[in-house]
Amino acid sequence: MQKSKCKPDKNKGEPVISIQGLYKSFGTLDVLKGIDLTVCEGENVAVLGKSGSGKSVLIKIIVGLLKPDKGTLNVLEKEVEELNGKELDELRLRIGFSFQGSALYDSMSVFENLAFPLTMNVKHLTKKEVESAVEEALEAVGLKDKAERMPAELSGGQRKRIGIARALILKPEIMLYDEPTAGLDPITSAEINELINEVQEKYNTSSIIITHDLTCAKNTCNRVVMLVEGKFLPSGKFEELFGTDNQQVKDFFNYNFIQ
Numbered sequence: 403m404q405k406s407k408c409k410p411d412k413n414k415g416e417p418v419i420s421i422q423g424l425y426k427s428f429g430t431l432d433v434l435k436g437i438d439l440t441v442c443e444g445e446n447v448a449v450l451g452k453s454g455s456g457k458s459v460l461i462k463i464i465v466g467l468l469k470p471d472k473g474t475l476n477v478l479e480k481e482v483e484e485l486n487g488k489e490l491d492e493l494r495l496r497i498g499f500s501f502q503g504s505a506l507y508d509s510m511s512v513f514e515n516l517a518f519p520l521t522m523n524v525k526h527l528t529k530k531e532v533e534s535a536v537e538e539a540l541e542a543v544g545l546k547d548k549a550e551r552m553p554a555e556l557s558g559g560q561r562k563r564i565g566i567a568r569a570l571i572l573k574p575e576i577m578l579y580d581e582p583t584a585g586l587d588p589i590t591s592a593e594i595n596e597l598i599n600e601v602q603e604k605y606n607t608s609s610i611i612i613t614h615d616l617t618c619a620k621n622t623c624n625r626v627v628m629l630v631e632g633k634f635l636p637s638g639k640f641e642e643l644f645g646t647d648n649q650q651v652k653d654f655f656n657y658n659f660i661q
């Protein structure tokens with residue numbers, strides 16, 4: 403497959419996600435109707451779209467959890483549809499997923515939550531190596547002192563941070579954030595936005611950030627794409643999209659509060 407070029411940011415590198423002509427339907431419901439998307443190394447891209455527009459379906463296709471009906475999908479130089487189960491698992495280890503609800507194991511301490519994906523996926527690590535990897539991930543999210551806490555003892559913002567630390571523990575090349583600021587107050591949301599930017603800088607991750615939060619999109623993303631009726635509107639910097647004449651974009655922006 404020919405890779406598309408990245409233009410938006412002069413500092414950004416080669417494409418790490420390249421999607422062309424992607425279609426997905428469920429029965430008579432046509433969700434994705436010819437999606438093209440390129441995400442470059444070190445780039446943060448926000449995917450906006452109203453509820454039910456297909457953002458999660460797109461993410462699931464990217465990580466191989468759903469098969470597209472048509473189209474090509476290249477992730478980290480792998481043609482996803484050609485991978486067998488083992489190869490898909492290997493690819494997924496290079497992708498960090500920050501879930502909307504943080505998805506921590508309630509019966510495990512913060513330390514155990516972070517150590518778990520590491521010991522499951524990397525063989526022959528010493529106890530000391532696991533401890534130092536957990537410590538580094540906790541430090542990256544500013545919660546080094548919370549290793550012994552249980553998830554129930556953390557605030558919503560702290561749980562989000564731990565969820566991000568867990569996604570970072572395997573040093574992913576791509577981060578997928580699903581509504582990273584949902585349910586958080588404006589100050590905590592701003593802290594999470596800052597953390598997303600720190601992760602991008604420190605780990606040089608490329609990210610897709612699914613969000614309804616326009617402040618999050620504005621403050622964390624190099625580029626914004628908007629999913630409308632199964633297709634992406636032309637992408638651009640946040641300000642370009644904000645200033646557009648397109649009525650669907652204007653409606654979306656009018657309905658979503660921006661600070």
Ligand SMILES: Nc1ncnc2c1ncn2[C@@H]1O[C@H](COP(=O)(O)OP(=O)(O)OP(=O)(O)O)[C@@H](O)[C@H]1O
Binds near residue numbers: 428451453456458
């Ligand atoms: N496995 C599935 N089987 C049938 N329909 C599905 C399946 N997964 C998603 N859908 C449908 O596809 C559409 C898009 O769903 P999706 O979860 O991607 O929306 P979304 O944009 O992420 O919404 P939200 O912002 O509310 O999370 C919805 O109508 C949903 O019901």
